[in-house]
Amino acid sequence: MKIRQNVRHWAAKQALTMPVVGQRVNDKLVDLHTGVFLDKADEGHEDERREYLDGFFDATMDTYVAALQEGFPEAEAREITHIQANFAFYNHGWTEMMEFPSDELDDHYERYGEFFEAHGITIDYPLGEFHPEDGLPSAPSTPEKLEEPEHPYAEGGFADDVYVETGDGELVVGGGEEPEEVDVEDAPGVDENKIEG
Numbered sequence: 001m002k003i004r005q006n007v008r009h010w011a012a013k014q015a016l017t018m019p020v021v022g023q024r025v026n027d028k029l030v031d032l033h034t035g036v037f038l039d040k041a042d043e044g045h046e047d048e049r050r051e052y053l054d055g056f057f058d059a060t061m062d063t064y065v066a067a068l069q070e071g072f073p074e075a076e077a078r079e080i081t082h083i084q085a086n087f088a089f090y091n092h093g094w095t096e097m098m099e100f101p102s103d104e105l106d107d108h109y110e111r112y113g114e115f116f117e118a119h120g121i122t123i124d125y126p127l128g129e130f131h132p133e134d135g136l137p138s139a140p141s142t143p144e145k146l147e148e149p150e151h152p153y154a155e156g157g158f159a160d161d162v163y164v165e166t167g168d169g170e171l172v173v174g175g176g177e178e179p180e181e182v183d184v185e186d187a188p189g190v191d192e193n194k195i196e197g
Contacts, residue, residue, distance in 0.1 A: 012188060
């Protein structure tokens with residue numbers, strides 16, 4: 001799929017595994033992801049999905065760290081979590097929030113099949129072993145949207161690899177090289193005086 005990668009992503013990668021700072025970054029990333037995807041939700045469904053998305057994205061932070069620990073590059077580790085989210089959106093019939101068309105679900109699953117299988121992740125059970133023990137808040141589904149799914153924010157044709165738009169606007173297959181020096185304060189939630197983006 002197509003994702004972005006800039007200095008804030010590299011900083012977040014480092015910060016998420018640090019004590020104290022890691023939890024602040026985790027919480028800020030959850031807030032950011034929930035906000036981005038609620039902006040894509042059909043009008044009137046935002047509030048009823050918020051708690052579910054907060055819990056879901058909090059769990060995907062654990063997936064992200066696990067993928068990094070298993071040697072996945074930053075872009076692929078992050079893409080894995082976005083694929084999980086798209087599985088969840090599809091399962092709920094929230095097709096308007098999807099980042100790739102529903103007919104590419106299997107393609108994205110197969111690319112990371114080994115990782116997904118090792119962690120019990122399926123399209124129907126997108127968090128696998130990262131699913132919170134006490135479950136996720138419930139949120140109403142819109143299954144009727146699966147009959148003729150509309151994907152206004154989806155970009156198809158990127159199912160064969162991770163395509164990364166760098167901070168310079170360049171599209172790179174596989175992602176960029178991690179900078180030698182990364183300032184953890186560039187991670188979301190570490191220094192609130194820095195502009196988000």
